[in-house]
Amino acid sequence: MNFENDLRVTLLAVGGVLILSYWLYQQVQRWRQPAARNLAEWLSEATGDLVPSAQIRLRAEIAEHYAESVQHYQESDCSEHDAQSRALADLGSPRVAARRFSRQYFTQKETLVFDRAAGRHQGVSVPLLHLVVCLGFSILILKFPKSSALPDVFWSILVYLVWLVTIGGIVVRRWYARSEPPKASWGTFAYILWAKTIGALTLHRFYARNESPRVMFRRDLLVSLAQSLNLLVMLGVLMAQVSSRGMMGYSALLPSFLLCLNNVFRGYVLSRKLQSAPDEDLSFPRPSAA
């Protein structure tokens, strides 16, 4: 292995270690939070990540449960402070409860998946993330020339073209998410052509708007999964391009593969929740479901 290959391995390894360290740091910070001292803290920790409708219902029921429990302990000669402590202990760990609740109800983070799939998420973070990734690839390509029949600049331009097409797709999708109901047009057709791997699903999105929120959500989820798989495979291929040949090239596909697996698993969890979620959990603002 030569110096350039060593440097590539080091860069990829450092990147991987940094991402892993950040994730571990977040987990440790989460577990280092002090235990809940009162009901408000307990509810905040246990239900804070859930969608508002689930939060409202759980908070009301658990607050009522707690009040009854405190009253019961006070009737058996406990001081108010003792009764509150025992009632809070009976509820159990808010972290464990949060885990159980997040299996049953949608979290706010999960609803972003649907918002992104439907193009309702209007932030600039996604286009910027794409730009950063493309910049990174471009630097890698130019910094480490690869012996190939095609010039390195070609690969660099290709990366930016992919970025432009991706951003174009995002903009078009957002544009159509605004209109209610969307009209089929050449723009729609072009978008469907661009997203040919998800074409069938997209077509459904545009022509079956009057279905129930549950059906729409299921389709949003599939679109989102297909898109992320699409993007991740593309990233993997690009990474393999800029890496050296042989095992190094293939190993560059591993992070993409793992991310794909993670997405498929998350998709499975979300689809299970869709089966049992009450209608009010699916009713946060959705222009398409109005």
Added chain:
Amino acid sequence: MVGGMNFKGSLPALILQNLSGGSNHGYSIAQDIKKSSKGVLDFKEGTLYPALHGLEAKGLITSAVRLENGRERRYYKLTENGRKTLAKERQEWLAVSGAINLILKEAT
């Protein structure tokens, strides 16, 4: 007390059994289960609600809010579907626990 033991898979069946005697609210369901098992089955009460809401989503129970002594309480009630599920689960449980009993008795 076997609170540490993993009996959470049985919690929905215990809830259905409790509601077979009539409608009830969360706190009372938790206390009834603990009392009926003479404190052997202990569980953290905060986790009762995902189980209740899961049963409701499956159509095995229904719920309605009632005002009692100035307090809003959500009462849960068994549906016909829930009654059938309970009968089936009870049968399965009796068959499995009977078989396990036989094996454990043989071992002693």
